[in-house]
Amino acid sequence: QVQLVQSGAEVKKPGASVKVSCKASGYTFTTYAIQWVRQAPGQRLEWMGWINAGNGNTKYSQNFQGRVTITSDTSATTAYMELSSLRSEDTAVYYCAREFDYGDYPYAFDIWGQGTMVTVSS
Amino acid sequence: QSALTQPASVSGSPGQSITISCTGTSSDVGNYNLVSWYQQHPGKAPKLMIYEGNKRPSGVSNRFSGSKSGNTASLTISGLQAEDEADYYCCSYARSSTWVFGGGTKLTVL
Numbered sequence: 648q649v650q651l652v653q654s655g656a657e658v659k660k661p662g663a664s665v666k667v668s669c670k671a672s673g674y675t676f677t678t679y680a681i682q683w684v685r686q687a688p689g690q691r692l693e694w695m696g697w698i699n700a701g702n703g704n705t706k707y708s709q710n711f712q713g714r715v716t717i718t719s720d721t722s723a724t725t726a727y728m729e730l731s732s733l734r735s736e737d738t739a740v741y742y743c744a745r746e747f748d749y750g751d752y753p754y755a756f757d758i759w760g761q762g763t764m765v766t767v768s769s
Numbered sequence: 770q771s772a773l774t775q776p777a778s779v780s781g782s783p784g785q786s787i788t789i790s791c792t793g794t795s796s797d798v799g800n801y802n803l804v805s806w807y808q809q810h811p812g813k814a815p816k817l818m819i820y821e822g823n824k825r826p827s828g829v830s831n832r833f834s835g836s837k838s839g840n841t842a843s844l845t846i847s848g849l850q851a852e853d854e855a856d857y858y859c860c861s862y863a864r865s866s867t868w869v870f871g872g873g874t875k876l877t878v879l
Contacts, residue, residue, distance in 0.1 A: 682868070684815075691772060692807070692815065692858050692870040706866045709770060726774035742814060754862045755805035762814055 651743050651760035657659060658766045664731040667763045669743030671724045677701040679747045681726035682756055684715035687739040713720055733767045740764050773859055773871035780877040786847040789874045792840055792851045793858030797869055799840035803862035806835060810855045819844060854878040
């Protein structure tokens with residue numbers, strides 16, 4: 648079935664970087680974009696950016712510009728989100744989600760990964 | 770990019786209807802018919818409930834409906850059931866291939 652499976656929980660120190668993976672299966676990886684969304688404990692969902700898995704084009708939220716890098720490996724059908732210069736406020740669950748502007752659910756995130764908890768603590 | 774504005778909480782009794790509003794600007798909600806709504810139970814990933822403002826994905830109950838007027842989108846849940854108790858988030862496509870989420874609304878079924 649269609650699914651996105653993310654890498655496991657991470658604990659990082661302030662100033663470090665974290666790289667979270669999102670492996671796709673059950674559909675044609677390069678047809679869809681992979682979006683990244685985070686949720687701090689008890690807080691709202693926050694959009695971070697996306698990658699076109701077909702051509703590698705990316706777009707980032709201004710809130711993370713310069714600190715986030717989203718990449719993909721088509722042979723591994725996996726997308727990655729790397730966040731650098733971590734601070735305590737980056738402690739959150741990070742989700743990947745599938746999206747396709749011209750698919751069955753345009754401009755909506757129809758399949759989500761299970762989430763990856765990233766804890767930033769000294 | 771500011772978050773869309775949602776009420777922090779709403780509540781209703783089983784069988785009743787509730788509506789959750791989502792207010793944006795002319796740069797997002799008001800400019801596109803591309804609002805989606807997500808249901809999130811504690812500790813779980815969000816689930817798509819409404820897309821393109823008023824369309825339901827296959828498998829989503831017809832008790833869920835969406836609408837929009839100007840810069841405000843709305844999600845209505847009719848015939849409230851205990852399992853509807855969750856957090857609900859709106860999300861809108863905005864200019865330049867970006868998206869913005871709402872602050873989230875906690876629905877309590879009394």
